Structures are given as C-alpha cells and as structure tokens.
Amino acid sequence: MIISTLFIIFISLLFIPLTYYTLRLLFSQKDYHNYIKDNLFESENMWYWKWKEDDVDMLHSKCSKCDTILHYDENKINNMVFYFCPKCNSQEMKMKGCTYSYSQFLLKREIKRKYFEGKYTKKL
Numbered sequence: 001m002i003i004s005t006l007f008i009i010f011i012s013l014l015f016i017p018l019t020y021y022t023l024r025l026l027f028s029q030k031d032y033h034n035y036i037k038d039n040l041f042e043s044e045n046m047w048y049w050k051w052k053e054d055d056v057d058m059l060h061s062k063c064s065k066c067d068t069i070l071h072y073d074e075n076k077i078n079n080m081v082f083y084f085c086p087k088c089n090s091q092e093m094k095m096k097g098c099t100y101s102y103s104q105f106l107l108k109r110e111i112k113r114k115y116f117e118g119k120y121t122k123k124l
C-alpha cells in the first residue's frame with residue numbers, strides 16, 4: 001500500500017515538469033504574430049506583413065480601390081518614394097526623406113517598436 005502511494009507520488013512528480021513543458025510549447029506562439037497589419041506612420045493605406053521568426057517579412061501595402069499590391073517608384077534626387085497601383089495607375093501614398101530600402105527599414109522598425117511597447121491592437 002505504501003509502495004503504491006509512493007509510486008503515484010513519484011509518477012505525479014515526473015509528470016508535472018513534463019506537463020509544464022508540453023503546455024509551454026503548445027502556447028508559446030508569440031503574441032505579436034497576430035499583429036499583421038497596421039496603419040503605420042498614419043499613412044493613407046494599411047500595411048500588411050508576415051512574420052518570419054522574429055523578423056517582418058513580405059511588407060506591402062494594397063490599393064484602396066482595387067486591393068492590388070502597390071508598386072513603388074523612388075525619386076532619389078528629392079528622396080521620395082511613391083507607392084502606386086499598377087492596375088488603377090493612381091498614386092496611393094508617398095514617403096518623404098527616404099529611399100525605398102530605407103522606407104522599408106523605417107516601417108519594419110516601427111512595427112517592432114509598436115510590438116515591443118505593446119502599442120498595437122491584435123488582429124486575428
């Protein structure tokens with residue numbers, strides 16, 4: 001009788017860490033991975049992205065009229081990036097003071113800043 005009680009306690013103690021690590025693995029999906037769109041820098045259009053590990057990937061914006069992914073053109077003399085819709089041929093937005101690669105860097109940094117500071121709304 002004593003042996004069986006000790007055995008049950010031993011087995012229970014064995015399963016506590018196992019259960020803990022299993023649950024931790026199951027629920028360890030990072031919260032910010034649901035953060036996949038936002039109106040960054042109060043831009044006219046919404047920005048969308050995916051998470052690749054802890055990095056922002058496939059950052060893009062869509063046309064407000066037809067939902068097509070926007071293309072970009074940059075004016076390196078005036079340091080401006082224009083985002084336009086190839087289908088509607090309308091300019092959707094522009095970013096001043098940067099090239100395309102720098103604008104992507106700024107947007108990704110803003111996304112990471114928002115999730116580090118918890119200043120984003122979860123979108124499922």
Ligand SMILES: [Zn+2]
Pocket residue numbers: 063064065066067068085086087088089
């Ligand atoms: Zn369009």
